[in-house]
Amino acid sequence: MPKQSRRATLADVAERAGMSKAAVSMILNDRPGSRLSAAAADRVRAAAAELDYRPNPAARVLRRGRTQTIGFISDQVTLTRQASGLIGGALEVAKAHEHTVLIAETGGGAGALADAFETMIDHRVDGILIGLMGARMIDLPETSTNVPVAIVNGRSSADHPSVLPDERAAGYAVARRLVDAGHRRIGLVGDLPDEIVSDLRRSATIALRFDGIQRAFDEAGLVPTRVDIADWQPALGYDAAAALLSREPDLTAIVASNDAVALGVYQVLLERGRRIPDDVSVISFDDEVLAGYQRPGLTTARLPYPEIGALGASMILGERELGHELVPMPLIERESVGPPRP
Helix, strand or coil: CCCCCCCCCHHHHHHHHCCCHHHHHHHHCCCCCCCCCHHHHHHHHHHHHHCCCCCCHHHHHHHHCCCCEEEEEECCHHHCCCCCHHHHHHHHHHHHCCCEEEEEECCCCHHHHHHHHHHHHHCCCCCEEEECCCCCEECCCCCCCCCCEEEECCEECCCCCEEEECHHHHHHHHHHHHHHCCCCCEEEECCCCHHHHCCCCCCCCHHHHHHHHHHHHHHHCCCCEEECCCCCCHHHHHHHHHHHHHHCCCCCEEEECCHHHHHHHHHHHHHCCCCCCCCCEEEEEECCHHHHHCCCCCEEEECCHHHHHHHHHHHHCCCCCCCEEEECCCEECCCCCCCCCC
């Protein structure tokens, strides 16, 4: 069996370049204040390339006191196509700062969260992000470490720094879009039961979404016809929309609580021969993949997962001040909203 060649060291590069280890280290680490010539720097880098020299990560940790890694603990974010944007945003920021991201999946279990937290601490990460698929309040394990921690798409009971979508502003913008289009007979499908809306451990944002909707309608002097549902699923959206149109057949617009509910609304309108948006406009929240494939395309407020993940990573890497941040939810205009029929 052939003997494996050893890894090139800084001393090897110094010998090949004919310079001291200190000078080589200064050049390869781009330290300021070097008086070495450009030709010397080129000679060192050429020697490093010829020897396939790579810095020793352990030595770098000892020298800098940092591992150049951050931890991302997911509660099912890694398992969902939409919320996985949280990880994508964090990865981009980490890469820009020459950091590696260690990812752990807990499946939502409290015990698994504590284990993942300890694993990240044991790996001496420079910061930890806790990413949640559903924005809610969670308890974090107690630890004596001073490693910065931030929650992305959620909050913690101990008031750790957090990043959330600005649901109140999005709710207002969605309702205002219909008001500005001229609609006055509007239905609202999908408000959840009070025990869900008021429970921060189930959702930290639903109440804010509907608060924004209500504020826009109050300003316009409008009282929408509401049908509440137990969960945001297409089948329940279908039943709620059918009940809504039976009560108010002359509605010209419907706000759906999310894109899954809007799917059920679309189906009811199709079956009843109501054209979107000629007869009834439909608007929603989240901008799931299905929203762009609906016909006509669904106008909806996008959950900004990549931006949330990126902002959280910037916080724990010291690029942004640790605190509580809201990220705007842009309104994605498609073809489902128009003026009311004459």
